[in-house]
Amino acid sequence: xxxxxxxxxxxxxxxxxxxxxxxxxxxxxxxxxxxxxxxxxxxxxxxxxxxxxxxxxxxxxxxxxxxxxxxxxxxxxxxxxxxxxxxxxxxxxxxxxxxxxxxxxxx
Amino acid sequence: xxxxxxxxxxxxxxxxxxxxxxxxxxxxxxxxxxxxxxxxxxxxxxxxxxxxxxxxxxxxxxxxxxxxxxxxxxxxxxxxxxxxxxxxxxxxxxxxxxxxxxxxxxxxxxxxxxxxxxxxxx
Numbered sequence: 431x432x433x434x435x436x437x438x439x440x441x442x443x444x445x446x447x448x449x450x451x452x453x454x455x456x457x458x459x460x461x462x463x464x465x466x467x468x469x470x471x472x473x474x475x476x477x478x479x480x481x482x483x484x485x486x487x488x489x490x491x492x493x494x495x496x497x498x499x500x501x502x503x504x505x506x507x508x509x510x511x512x513x514x515x516x517x518x519x520x521x522x523x524x525x526x527x528x529x530x531x532x533x534x535x536x537x
Numbered sequence: 538x539x540x541x542x543x544x545x546x547x548x549x550x551x552x553x554x555x556x557x558x559x560x561x562x563x564x565x566x567x568x569x570x571x572x573x574x575x576x577x578x579x580x581x582x583x584x585x586x587x588x589x590x591x592x593x594x595x596x597x598x599x600x601x602x603x604x605x606x607x608x609x610x611x612x613x614x615x616x617x618x619x620x621x622x623x624x625x626x627x628x629x630x631x632x633x634x635x636x637x638x639x640x641x642x643x644x645x646x647x648x649x650x651x652x653x654x655x656x657x658x659x
Binding site: 528 | 581582583584598599642643644650
């Protein structure tokens with residue numbers, strides 16, 4: 431199985447900051463990677479698909495990059511609504527797996 | 538508007554069974570693959586299973602293979618997950634999710650239900 435490792439696990443930041451979350455795959459997954467945002471008590475929301483494509487309706491401050499084994503999610507200009515937990519997920523092959531999550535907290 | 542509404546969760550004893558349902562609306566259900574993802578209390582997301590639009594090609598996480606069965610009734614726009622031989626570690630909120638509209642592959646879950654809680658305890 432392909433393992434997905436996110437870093438950091440927790441990130442403290444302020445409104446307006448630029449933050450970057452990293453996701454590493456245990457083997458190459460080409461660009462078969464998605465990013466999700468989950469607010470407490472809510473369902474996950476798809477932000478990015480195929481590593482760098484923004485889902486319709488997602489604010490432009492969210493961007494994704496990478497291919498192969500290393501990927502990043504960047505939030506340019508953190509907003510109050512962005513304090514949440516973010517997950518990467520590969521879909522290169524079965525079983526799909528998620529990273530362990532990165533919680534973005536208010537500093 | 539796409540809506541996914543899960544039901545069927547509850548308290549069950551170890552070794553017991555449950556059947557979860559997910560009623561879909563707002564899109565052509567039979568056209569899209571559908572999946573289940575779970576989240577144990579205070580933990581991260583875990584993919585459970587996926588099924589193609591026509592009901593073929595089910596795939597499962599190793600942790601549930603042989604115990605859980607995903608199925609769908611396209612005449613009723615409903616997705617199911619049969620949970621058998623339940624264990625304490627299966628305790629989680631179970632989300633159903635719709636696969637994205639991109640052609641030729643599965644994997645991007647673009648709409649999610651609010652989840653149904655399954656608690657396995659004696």
